[in-house]
Amino acid sequence: MAGRVIGIDAGGTKLLAGVVDEELGVHHRTVRRWRGTDLAAVLDTMVEAVEEAKAADPDVEAVGFGIPALVSADGTSHFSTHLRLEGVAIRALLEERLDVRVLVDNDGNLAALAEQRAGAAKGLSDVVMLTLGTGIAGGLVLDGRLYRGSRRFGAELGHMVVNMNGPPCQGNCPNRGCLELYASGPGIGRAGAHAAARDPQSGIGQALTSGRVITGELVTDLAFEGDPVAQAALASVGKRLGVGLASIANIFNPEAIVIGGGAARAGEMLLEPARRVVAELALPPCRDGLRIVHAAFGEDAGMIGAGALALAGGDV
Amino acid sequence: MAGRVIGIDAGGTKLLAGVVDEELGVHHRTVRRWRGTDLAAVLDTMVEAVEEAKAADPDVEAVGFGIPALVSADGTSHFSTHLRLEGVAIRALLEERLDVRVLVDNDGNLAALAEQRAGAAKGLSDVVMLTLGTGIAGGLVLDGRLYRGSRRFGAELGHMVVNMNGPPCQGNCPNRGCLELYASGPGIGRAGAHAAARDPQSGIGQALTSGRVITGELVTDLAFEGDPVAQAALASVGKRLGVGLASIANIFNPEAIVIGGGAARAGEMLLEPARRVVAELALPPCRDGLRIVHAAFGEDAGMIGAGALALAGGDV
Numbered sequence: 001m002a003g004r005v006i007g008i009d010a011g012g013t014k015l016l017a018g019v020v021d022e023e024l025g026v027h028h029r030t031v032r033r034w035r036g037t038d039l040a041a042v043l044d045t046m047v048e049a050v051e052e053a054k055a056a057d058p059d060v061e062a063v064g065f066g067i068p069a070l071v072s073a074d075g076t077s078h079f080s081t082h083l084r085l086e087g088v089a090i091r092a093l094l095e096e097r098l099d100v101r102v103l104v105d106n107d108g109n110l111a112a113l114a115e116q117r118a119g120a121a122k123g124l125s126d127v128v129m130l131t132l133g134t135g136i137a138g139g140l141v142l143d144g145r146l147y148r149g150s151r152r153f154g155a156e157l158g159h160m161v162v163n164m165n166g167p168p169c170q171g172n173c174p175n176r177g178c179l180e181l182y183a184s185g186p187g188i189g190r191a192g193a194h195a196a197a198r199d200p201q202s203g204i205g206q207a208l209t210s211g212r213v214i215t216g217e218l219v220t221d222l223a224f225e226g227d228p229v230a231q232a233a234l235a236s237v238g239k240r241l242g243v244g245l246a247s248i249a250n251i252f253n254p255e256a257i258v259i260g261g262g263a264a265r266a267g268e269m270l271l272e273p274a275r276r277v278v279a280e281l282a283l284p285p286c287r288d289g290l291r292i293v294h295a296a297f298g299e300d301a302g303m304i305g306a307g308a309l310a311l312a313g314g315d316v
Numbered sequence: 317m318a319g320r321v322i323g324i325d326a327g328g329t330k331l332l333a334g335v336v337d338e339e340l341g342v343h344h345r346t347v348r349r350w351r352g353t354d355l356a357a358v359l360d361t362m363v364e365a366v367e368e369a370k371a372a373d374p375d376v377e378a379v380g381f382g383i384p385a386l387v388s389a390d391g392t393s394h395f396s397t398h399l400r401l402e403g404v405a406i407r408a409l410l411e412e413r414l415d416v417r418v419l420v421d422n423d424g425n426l427a428a429l430a431e432q433r434a435g436a437a438k439g440l441s442d443v444v445m446l447t448l449g450t451g452i453a454g455g456l457v458l459d460g461r462l463y464r465g466s467r468r469f470g471a472e473l474g475h476m477v478v479n480m481n482g483p484p485c486q487g488n489c490p491n492r493g494c495l496e497l498y499a500s501g502p503g504i505g506r507a508g509a510h511a512a513a514r515d516p517q518s519g520i521g522q523a524l525t526s527g528r529v530i531t532g533e534l535v536t537d538l539a540f541e542g543d544p545v546a547q548a549a550l551a552s553v554g555k556r557l558g559v560g561l562a563s564i565a566n567i568f569n570p571e572a573i574v575i576g577g578g579a580a581r582a583g584e585m586l587l588e589p590a591r592r593v594v595a596e597l598a599l600p601p602c603r604d605g606l607r608i609v610h611a612a613f614g615e616d617a618g619m620i621g622a623g624a625l626a627l628a629g630g631d632v
Binding site: 070078079124125126138142143145147148149150151152153154155156157159160161162163164165173174175176240243244246247250251252253254255280281282283284285286289 | 386394395440441442454458459461463464465466467468469470471472473475476477478479480481489490491492556559560562563566567568569570571596597598599600601602605
């Protein structure tokens with residue numbers, strides 16, 4: 001166990017870095033936008049972020065990175081949807097340039113780890129986390145340990161089919177009707193656009209008519225401003241999220257499901273309908289006692305989890 | 317670790333019992349039909365089966381029971397769909413009547429344990445098993461251990477929604493469009509009845525016209541006899557099974573998925589289309605290297621798993 005480490009969350013649009021202590025407190029938090037998404041630019045930005053954090057706290061003993069990719073045990077990135085890291089031995093490349101131990105894991109796994117170690121599901125043994133963003137990242141803490149699958153490519157809970165007759169999934173997922181299609185940020189945007197077209201007099205309908213792109217962010221903003229049609233669109237997304245959570249309840253019988261990510265900003269407007277659907281559709285023994293809660297760490301979850309990974313030397 | 321134990325699989329229609337040795341070999345195998353499905357009759361039949369096995373091998377040191385119910389850690393049955401065991405402290409009741417240690421677990425969990433310890437997935441760390449019967453029982457071996465969920469009510473993989481707009485699920489599941497609806501024995505029967513109605517000249521169509529009930533068993537028999545319409549019905553079930561397996565591949569990234577149970581008797585007629593769908597729809601890193609295989613132990617899996625549970629004193 002190291003005393004202090006650096007945790008870095010390398011997201012699709014930006015990088016969050018901080019020094020993380022043994023209680024998972026964050027110090028010297030910084031944010032960097034990517035200067036480019038090609039490998040050299042991404043690595044340079046990562047190295048600079050580590051060097052800046054080390055300048056602030058020279059005693060850090062390891063660096064943990066969370067990246068939006070499937071990451072094998074040797075720290076090689078597979079199937080990245082954002083940062084063009086497909087097949088890149090990211091850990092080896094970073095260790096070449098940094099004189100400190102480097103650990104790399106999937107961002108969804110690390111967010112779950114953070115919430116289970118110190119956040120909304122602190123101390124619970126069986127926790128499932130969904131991070132709703134451009135896609136849906138999943139993370140599983142089972143029997144108190146991170147479960148990643150045989151080659152560490154599992155926990156892709158966003159790519160659980162909820163509608164086998166549904167439209168093609170997003171990005172480079174070859175499936176149809178995945179949960180991600182319905183309950184991600186773009187899914188909220190699609191539900192909002194649909195509602196806007198049906199009800200052009202509503203606030204969201206007028207936004208559509210005036211030529212605005214109906215994003216998940218806009219739907220959430222309008223719902224917070226009181227537009228009932230935007231609120232209904234969020235409720236419909238929450239219900240579909242609930243269908244996925246009912247399956248998760250039956251599969252894992254977790255103590256808690258934690259919902260985080262930028263697209264979960266609508267809060268109870270999403271989670272309240274999701275909870276009602278779980279109460280209605282999950283097997284009663286799997287539903288009873290299950291907590292469906294908001295993430296505690298917001299967008300810091302991946303960074304804090306990366307710190308927890310580095311603190312434990314990868315043994316999480 | 318005991319040297320020899322009794323393993324019992326208490327299924328919906330009958331009970332299988334045997335003496336199980338440390339290599340999970342079975343001796344003195346017996347089958348009993350239930351004389352009734354009320355609690356007293358079920359317990360009497362269970363006790364008689366144990367006493368018969370003990371007469372054959374007096375040195376057995378424990379008894380493991382697999383039952384078609386959700387079973388909490390204290391050996392109490394919850395949410396049983398067949399044997400009217402809802403809320404029954406089955407382990408305590410049996411220990412009262414038997415002077416030997418009793419362990420009780422869900423039958424789907426134990427089938428997975430058997431296949432992972434000594435069967436089709438022997439020695440693998442991450443194994444998912446589906447037992448296709450009247451319903452679908454699930455079992456999960458993750459990181460080499462049985463994963464049951466926080467209160468042991470998980471691994472209900474048959475109650476993963478694949479079609480949120482589908483018809484109501486079977487039995488006392490409150491959900492809609494669960495995998496069990498499509499890929500269980502009754503699901504095969506429904507697919508066959510649908511195909512028979514569309515094609516009355518086919519073998520299965522003539523069976524329907526002549527008033528026969530189109531069960532999964534009949535569909536499988538006719539498919540083995542060469543009826544192309546029955547074969548196509550099985551292929552359509554296999555494809556829907558594949559949709560569920562693609563989600564399972566993405567969620568668990570297992571090394572193997574084992575398919576067993578009486579309704580899987582159609583063999584490759586089910587699994588070949590399921591494999592093709594997984595190859596097409598799962599995330600490539602989760603699909604690569606995944607084996608989708610037939611169970612090795614047939615209907616003995618639950619009994620052998622019950623033996624494995626008892627041999628390990630429940631520490632599986």
